[in-house]
Amino acid sequence: MATAVRPPSLEEGMEDRAAAALGQVKSRLTKAFIGVALAFVLCFWQQDFVLQTVNRPFETAQDTIAARGAPGGDGGALQQAARFNAEVGGALRSVGPALTSVGVSLEQLADAEGVSPAERARVAQAVARIEVAVAALREAAAAVPTDTERRPVTLGVAEPFTTTLSVALYGALLLSLPLLIYQGAALLVPLLPRPSRTIVVPLLALSPVLFVGGVLFSYYQVLPRALAFLQGFNDAEFDTLLRARDYYSLSTLLMGATGVLFMLPVVILGVTRTGLVTPRQLRDGRGYAILALAVITAVVTPTPDPITMLLLMVPLVVLYELSILLATWVDRLRPPSEDADGPGADPPAPEAKDL
Amino acid sequence: MATALRPIGHEDRLSIVDHLDELRQRLIISLLTLVVAFGFCFWQSDRLLDLVNRPFENAQANNAESATRDGGALQQSARFQKQLGDALEAVGPALAGVSRSLDGLAAAEGASVGAQTAVAASQERIAVATAQIREAAAAVPTDTDRRPVTLGVAEPFTVTLTVALYGALLLSLPLLLYQAYAFILPAFSPHERNVALPLMAMVPVLFILGVAFAYFAVLERAVTFLQGFNDDEFDILLGARDYYKFAVLFMAGIGVLFQIPVGVLAVTRLGILTPKQLRANRGYIILAIAVMAALVTPTPDPVTMLLAMGPLILLFELSVLLAAWINRAKPPPEPDIDEQF
Numbered sequence: 001m002a003t004a005v006r007p008p009s010l011e012e013g014m015e016d017r018a019a020a021a022l023g024q025v026k027s028r029l030t031k032a033f034i035g036v037a038l039a040f041v042l043c044f045w046q047q048d049f050v051l052q053t054v055n056r057p058f059e060t061a062q063d064t065i066a067a068r069g070a071p072g073g074d075g076g077a078l079q080q081a082a083r084f085n086a087e088v089g090g091a092l093r094s095v096g097p098a099l100t101s102v103g104v105s106l107e108q109l110a111d112a113e114g115v116s117p118a119e120r121a122r123v124a125q126a127v128a129r130i131e132v133a134v135a136a137l138r139e140a141a142a143a144v145p146t147d148t149e150r151r152p153v154t155l156g157v158a159e160p161f162t163t164t165l166s167v168a169l170y171g172a173l174l175l176s177l178p179l180l181i182y183q184g185a186a187l188l189v190p191l192l193p194r195p196s197r198t199i200v201v202p203l204l205a206l207s208p209v210l211f212v213g214g215v216l217f218s219y220y221q222v223l224p225r226a227l228a229f230l231q232g233f234n235d236a237e238f239d240t241l242l243r244a245r246d247y248y249s250l251s252t253l254l255m256g257a258t259g260v261l262f263m264l265p266v267v268i269l270g271v272t273r274t275g276l277v278t279p280r281q282l283r284d285g286r287g288y289a290i291l292a293l294a295v296i297t298a299v300v301t302p303t304p305d306p307i308t309m310l311l312l313m314v315p316l317v318v319l320y321e322l323s324i325l326l327a328t329w330v331d332r333l334r335p336p337s338e339d340a341d342g343p344g345a346d347p348p349a350p351e352a353k354d355l
Numbered sequence: 356m357a358t359a360l361r362p363i364g365h366e367d368r369l370s371i372v373d374h375l376d377e378l379r380q381r382l383i384i385s386l387l388t389l390v391v392a393f394g395f396c397f398w399q400s401d402r403l404l405d406l407v408n409r410p411f412e413n414a415q416a417n418n419a420e421s422a423t424r425d426g427g428a429l430q431q432s433a434r435f436q437k438q439l440g441d442a443l444e445a446v447g448p449a450l451a452g453v454s455r456s457l458d459g460l461a462a463a464e465g466a467s468v469g470a471q472t473a474v475a476a477s478q479e480r481i482a483v484a485t486a487q488i489r490e491a492a493a494a495v496p497t498d499t500d501r502r503p504v505t506l507g508v509a510e511p512f513t514v515t516l517t518v519a520l521y522g523a524l525l526l527s528l529p530l531l532l533y534q535a536y537a538f539i540l541p542a543f544s545p546h547e548r549n550v551a552l553p554l555m556a557m558v559p560v561l562f563i564l565g566v567a568f569a570y571f572a573v574l575e576r577a578v579t580f581l582q583g584f585n586d587d588e589f590d591i592l593l594g595a596r597d598y599y600k601f602a603v604l605f606m607a608g609i610g611v612l613f614q615i616p617v618g619v620l621a622v623t624r625l626g627i628l629t630p631k632q633l634r635a636n637r638g639y640i641i642l643a644i645a646v647m648a649a650l651v652t653p654t655p656d657p658v659t660m661l662l663a664m665g666p667l668i669l670l671f672e673l674s675v676l677l678a679a680w681i682n683r684a685k686p687p688p689e690p691d692i693d694e695q696f
Contacts, residue, residue: 051588085435092442099449106456119459126452133442133449140442145431155504155594157601160584244589 028183035179039172047164050171054251057219058242059149061227065235082148089144096137103130152244163244170252174215178208199273203266214262218255222301222312226254229303250302257300261316265323272327279328290317381534388530392523400515403522407602410570411593412500414578418586430586433499440495447488454481503595514595521603525566529559550624554617561670565613568666569606577605577652577659608651612667615644616674623678630679644668 043050066079103126109115110123154160173180185204189197231240271277282289297313369377396403419430454477461474505511524531536555543551582591622628633640648664 047585048588051585055588081432085432088439089435092439095446099446099453102453106453106460109460110456115460115463119456119463122452122459123456126449126456129445129449129452133445136438136442136445140435140438143431143435143438145435147431151588151590153590153592155506155592156597157578157593158581159597160586160589160591161581163589164585241590 025187028187032176032180032183035176035183036172039175040168043168043171043175044165047168050167051164054167054248055151057223057227057251058152058231058247060224061231062149064224064228065232068232082145085145086148089141092137092141092144096134096141099130099137100134103127150241152247153241154244156245159244163248167248170248174212177211181208196274199270203269203273206269207263207266210262210265211259214259215255217262217315218258218312222258222308223251223254225311226301226303226308229305229308254300254302258312261296261300261312262319264316264319265326268320268323269327269330272331279324279331282324282327286320289320293317293320378538381538385527385531385534388527389523392527393519396519396522396526397516400519403518404515407518407599408502410574410578410602411503411582411598413575414582415500417575417579418583433496436496437499440492443488443492443495447485447492450481450485450488454478454485501592503598504592505595507596510595514599517596518599521599525563528562532559547625550621554620554624557617557620558614561613561616562610565610566606568613569609569663573609573652573659573662574602574605576662580659605651609663612644612647612651612663613670615667615670616677619671619674620678620681623675623682630675630682633675633678640671641668644671 106123107127110120152163154163156162181204185201189200189204192200231242268282272279272282293313293316294309297309297316301308301312303309457474458478461471503514505514507513532555540548540551582593619633623630623633644667645660645664648667649660652659652663
């Protein structure tokens with residue numbers, strides 16, 4: 001593509017260069033694909049871990065809901081059954097010792113003088129039965145469901161399998177994101193004129209870090225709250241089950257969107273470094289920017305409550321301010337005009353449009 | 356009506372209206388058959404659903420057996436209830452023994468009157484408790500099988516209708532095919548008819564064989580694999596609509612794949628390919644069969660695929676043998692060329 005800008009000197013050279021460019025595209029694509037495939041294999045191999053990780057916000061949300069619902073309402077049939085099972089387990093655990101001590105008492109009473117051998121035999125039989133019963137009680141008490149957490153529900157025949165596949169794929173994309181960005185950048189950056197390269201490369205290096213930061217923030221802070229709100233809504237009126245497919249698509253979307261939003265500094269540094277906007281203008285337009293951020297977060301967060309929205313908005317505003325500061329600082333070190341003065345300063349603009 | 360049921364002769368010349376007339380009659384007969392079969396299937400829909408649910412039930416049993424870890428909340432609570440029942444069953448006799456021992460001890464000399472009345476009272480209470488424990492132990496849920504889940508308001512009804520319709524299609528398939536053949540057959544030349552007629556008769560037989568094979572041998576394994584996948588991480592329920600769609604597609608797919616002999620005999624009898632050529636290209640054909648089996652079986656595990664592939668290859672080989680044998684007895688004439696001129 002870079003050749004297209006320059007006047008064609010020799011057709012052979014053009015062809016060679018086009019072939020080389022195509023070859024490079026092919027090798028970059030292959031590398032990216034292999035990277036994703038390897039990451040996918042890893043994620044699929046460690047599917048238990050990946051799924052447990054993705055399920056954790058849901059479990060946290062369930063705990064939140066359960067803690068909130070404890071004093072007042074009696075929960076649904078599912079919660080009641082879980083509580084009943086736990087209580088029955090406790091009862092079983094105390095019935096066993098009671099029976100054992102009854103047996104011991106009987107034996108000692110039978111040992112007293114004046115008890116016929118027939119009675120003693122009967123007591124011995126009763127004690128034997130008590131032992132059997134105690135063993136059975138102990139087993140039953142051990143079988144009390146410890147796992148009262150509900151998990152995402154699958155309904156399709158192949159859904160457990162296909163859901164695992166898609167979650168593994170999302171995990172693989174996240175894992176291989178830096179590689180993907182690197183391969184894309186390695187392909188495109190040489191096409192940019194030298195001065196803008198110095199702007200773009202650090203920004204590209206910044207973007208996976210920011211994306212992963214956004215994903216982590218969403219995973220630890222936003223997702224459990226959003227789920228607790230959405231899944232705990234009117235839970236006395238519904239049997240709230242969570243379909244696996246729905247859950248994974250919502251959580252992936254939310255995390256992905258937060259990751260993208262967290263790349264805000266890249267955009268700001270990009271526009272200030274290329275001289276499109278000055279940090280001062282950004283600072284003056286702060287009001288509009290915050291409004292825009294509010295609208296975007298409201299759209300991205302799936303809950304209508306202001307808390308989740310604010311939770312996502314605050315770090316974005318902080319990122320906005322930080323990146324303005326950073327841009328000011330960088331500009332003071334090296335004013336953007338210096339970059340734009342380079343020999344290829346004017347051609348890059350139309351070229352960028354060509355891309 | 357009687358004429359409509361018999362195929363019309365090749366030599367008969369019919370006007371377009373006569374053809375349309377015949378078509379109408381055949382369509383009406385087919386529809387009537389289908390309606391009757393549907394009525395029957397809907398009437399017996401509980402049995403039909405039992406039948407279709409059986410692979411799912413067996414798959415659940417398989418998965419419960421192979422569950423190495425502690426399973427999910429649903430499995431755990433089922434197991435707990437069973438254990439609880441066992442414990443209750445053991446507690447009853449223990450209490451009865453205590454009661455009897457108390458009786459004996461109280462009857463022994465030296466027991467005060469107060470002690471004897473206390474023992475009598477506790478015996479009565481133990482009797483009541485034992486009776487209740489026995490009842491509770493008898494009420495332990497024996498039916499821990501999960502059934503396909505419906506979620507829609509009308510889903511139990513619509514799903515039953517759909518399954519009854521599929522059952523009706525399967526039941527009336529031979530007759531429907533006969534009507535179709537009888538309509539098409541007059542267009543064939545006598546030679547073509549000699550080739551086509553036995554093959555056409557084979558179609559429904561092979562289809563039903565394929566469906567039966569899928570039902571008895573493959574479906575259960577596929578459902579076991581798919582529903583047992585990662586069952587520690589999901590609460591696995593099975594949506595009724597999904598399950599029936601899956602089962603029907605699966606069985607019909609294998610039924611269609613079982614038509615391989617029809618294809619093989621058709622191409623050899625019509626002289627398009629010789630059995631020798633088919634045998635020489637066995638490798639490619641087995642590859643094609645493997646691909647088709649992999650497409651039809653929805654599980655990525657090789658076992659189900661091989662299970663579907665085995666009989667297909669067997670059918671292929673058998674039909675090549677059959678074709679070779681028929682060709683030796685009656686070599687495929689080159690009448691295709693003769694007749695064209």
